[in-house]
Amino acid sequence: MGKKPLVKDQIREKQDELTAAERRLTATLLDDSLVAGLQSITKLAESAEVSTPTIIRLARKLGYQGFPDLQDAIRDEIAARMKEPLAKLETAELSAGKDHIISRFAEAVSHNINRSLERLDLDEFDKAAALLSDLNRRLYLLGGRITRSNAHYFFNHLQIIRPGVTQLDFSPSVWPQSLLDMDENATLIVFDIRRYEKELERLAKLVVDQGANIVLFTDQWGSPIERYASFCFRSMVEVPSSWDSTLAINFLIEALVAEVQSRSDSADRIAALEEMIGESRIFRSN
Amino acid sequence: MGKKPLVKDQIREKQDELTAAERRLTATLLDDSLVAGLQSITKLAESAEVSTPTIIRLARKLGYQGFPDLQDAIRDEIAARMKEPLAKLETAELSAGKDHIISRFAEAVSHNINRSLERLDLDEFDKAAALLSDLNRRLYLLGGRITRSNAHYFFNHLQIIRPGVTQLDFSPSVWPQSLLDMDENATLIVFDIRRYEKELERLAKLVVDQGANIVLFTDQWGSPIERYASFCFRSMVEVPSSWDSTLAINFLIEALVAEVQSRSDSADRIAALEEMIGESRIFRSN
DNA sequence: TGTATTCTGTAGTTATTATTACAGCGCAAG
DNA sequence: CTTGCGCTGTAATAATAACTACAGAATACA
Numbered sequence: 327m328g329k330k331p332l333v334k335d336q337i338r339e340k341q342d343e344l345t346a347a348e349r350r351l352t353a354t355l356l357d358d359s360l361v362a363g364l365q366s367i368t369k370l371a372e373s374a375e376v377s378t379p380t381i382i383r384l385a386r387k388l389g390y391q392g393f394p395d396l397q398d399a400i401r402d403e404i405a406a407r408m409k410e411p412l413a414k415l416e417t418a419e420l421s422a423g424k425d426h427i428i429s430r431f432a433e434a435v436s437h438n439i440n441r442s443l444e445r446l447d448l449d450e451f452d453k454a455a456a457l458l459s460d461l462n463r464r465l466y467l468l469g470g471r472i473t474r475s476n477a478h479y480f481f482n483h484l485q486i487i488r489p490g491v492t493q494l495d496f497s498p499s500v501w502p503q504s505l506l507d508m509d510e511n512a513t514l515i516v517f518d519i520r521r522y523e524k525e526l527e528r529l530a531k532l533v534v535d536q537g538a539n540i541v542l543f544t545d546q547w548g549s550p551i552e553r554y555a556s557f558c559f560r561s562m563v564e565v566p567s568s569w570d571s572t573l574a575i576n577f578l579i580e581a582l583v584a585e586v587q588s589r590s591d592s593a594d595r596i597a598a599l600e601e602m603i604g605e606s607r608i609f610r611s612n
Numbered sequence: 613m614g615k616k617p618l619v620k621d622q623i624r625e626k627q628d629e630l631t632a633a634e635r636r637l638t639a640t641l642l643d644d645s646l647v648a649g650l651q652s653i654t655k656l657a658e659s660a661e662v663s664t665p666t667i668i669r670l671a672r673k674l675g676y677q678g679f680p681d682l683q684d685a686i687r688d689e690i691a692a693r694m695k696e697p698l699a700k701l702e703t704a705e706l707s708a709g710k711d712h713i714i715s716r717f718a719e720a721v722s723h724n725i726n727r728s729l730e731r732l733d734l735d736e737f738d739k740a741a742a743l744l745s746d747l748n749r750r751l752y753l754l755g756g757r758i759t760r761s762n763a764h765y766f767f768n769h770l771q772i773i774r775p776g777v778t779q780l781d782f783s784p785s786v787w788p789q790s791l792l793d794m795d796e797n798a799t800l801i802v803f804d805i806r807r808y809e810k811e812l813e814r815l816a817k818l819v820v821d822q823g824a825n826i827v828l829f830t831d832q833w834g835s836p837i838e839r840y841a842s843f844c845f846r847s848m849v850e851v852p853s854s855w856d857s858t859l860a861i862n863f864l865i866e867a868l869v870a871e872v873q874s875r876s877d878s879a880d881r882i883a884a885l886e887e888m889i890g891e892s893r894i895f896r897s898n
Numbered sequence: 899t900g901t902a903t904t905c906t907g908t909a910g911t912t913a914t915t916a917t918t919a920c921a922g923c924g925c926a927a928g
Numbered sequence: 929c930t931t932g933c934g935c936t937g938t939a940a941t942a943a944t945a946a947c948t949a950c951a952g953a954a955t956a957c958a
Contacts, residue, residue: 345935361691364650366680366915377937382917393916394652394944404690405647426734427874431867432725439718448712475765482761483855567870569769576862581717584853588713631905632954652945663907668947679946680914 510537759803796823
């Protein structure tokens with residue numbers, strides 16, 4: 327049994343063969359994501375300003391037995407959409423820019439975050455947060471060509487929340503110095519999405535050999551570093567763009583920052599930092 | 613007339629005074645975000661394994677006249693939620709981690725992106741994209757303490773897509789050199805969210821005085837730089853964390869990257885870059 | 899264990915909804 | 929014009945849903 331087409335799409339598809347009254351009806355339906363179709367046929371008829379038989383005729387044209395049958399389909403769709411943490415969005419409807427990049431992007435992004443959260447193991451998240459909150463462990467961060475920005479964002483926060491956080495330079499030539507310190511009391515947080523970078527993998531291997539843990543952020547297909555990682559977070563990255571989207575990854579980073587922060591009770595630390603920033607400008611110049 | 617409470621909340625509130633069968637029913641309802649409540653009373657009774665009168669009794673307990681009355685309320689709520697580009701999520705339901713940080717975070721993030729997109733003027737977006745695609749204009753990027761990571765992410769992409777892109781150092785002491793070049797053929801892309809940074813504002817003023825354009829990314833309250841900006845994108849940043857979330861800002865960045873990319877037809881440029889990366893490693897070390 | 903109280907479903911009734919049949923209307927072609 | 933065809937609504941009917949009354953079951957308490 328094949329996947330049923332979405333009612334919304336069925337309507338769009340048949341739009342041409344619909345009569346005037348039927349279009350008035352579909353307009354009403356499409357107008358609020360089909361929710362209007364869940365009323366009784368009488369009420370729907372009133373709000374679309376058509377007669378009840380028109381509704382039944384439309385239902386039949388779309389291939390349903392009758393109105394209740396169509397309603398079931400609509401309800402199933404809505405239920406499915408509500409299940410999504412971030413619903414698939416229809417966003418375009420908000421400013422008539424149906425095919426604007428913003429709409430298509432928003433749709434893709436919500437899909438990405440949805441799927442990523444769906445696959446996320448909350449236990450793993452908690453354990454990773456605990457690991458990153460452990461002040462006895464030093465943290466090192468490293469990203470690839472694109473993801474180094476994400477690594478930096480994470481670093482930027484972690485560094486304020488707790489001591490012992492280091493960002494590795496993007497250039498492999500200076501890695502050896504830090505590598506020396508990455509023993510069993512160190513954790514390397516590494517970002518690697520396609521196209522996966524060999525240098526990162528090589529470093530990962532070395533680091534694990536020295537006993538350090540690895541927390542990996544990668545894409546849906548998975549970096550080769552996965553085999554070395556104690557914790558691995560896969561996020562969906564595809565969007566209608568020549569570039570991958572790291573939004574789902576950023577979501578995880580921000581959530582981890584929030585969690586690590588609350589576990590670390592770093593209020594004092596931050597207060598002290600704020601004071602330093604307030605009193606003097608020299609610290610902002612680094 | 614005050615705002616009506618959400619059915620979901622009404623149920624939670626009265627949970628204590630509900631009987632066994634009624635709880636079975638509310639469990640079914642809550643289980644799929646109340647969508648089950650849009651079926652006929654008969655079907656709902658079946659799927660919740662209670663009798664139809666139980667349903668009516670619950671409806672009355674919640675303060676409704678009867679089942680259809682309750683249904684109307686549910687439908688209204690769902691309609692409201694579907695209107696959101698990214699729906700408010702109930703995400704917790706996906707793994708029973710009701711109050712897990714991930715759930716609360718996801719809810720906040722969807723709210724933030726929703727609101728931000730709602731306020732986004734697509735025309736402004738397009739015009740900004742056009743500005744950034746204009747190869748006759750040089751681009752400079754700058755962020756604040758936290759947002760410099762975002763600036764860097766944007767820079768990372770723009771730099772590949774087109775020539776004439778410069779990232780300003782975070783340290784004000786080296787700004788003057790770049791400032792010299794920021795004339796009417798330059799655009800400064802600046803990120804400034806709370807706590808707004810005075811240095812950024814001062815630079816913005818200088819830059820505008822020299823005739824350059826400013827594209828500003830800020831938070832919902834708005835940076836003081838707004839008065840100097842040709843384009844201003846406000847994004848919501850509040851999340852259940854000690855830190856602000858820049859996800860909505862990143863959304864815009866990624867969408868702009870996609871748009872600028874497609875306007876710039878930089879296929880050749882990227883192909884050349886890929887080739888260089890493939891042939892030699894030295895370019896990755898900087 | 900017995901009794902009172904509350905809960906819950908069955909079955910019957912009423913109200914509403916979904917469907918059908920048909921007739922009027924409007925538009926296009928001759 | 930007039931004729932014909934398709935669209936649309938009205939009104940009657942069939943189907944289903946919503947509600948009520950009541951009685952059996954479950955539970956709490958003496």
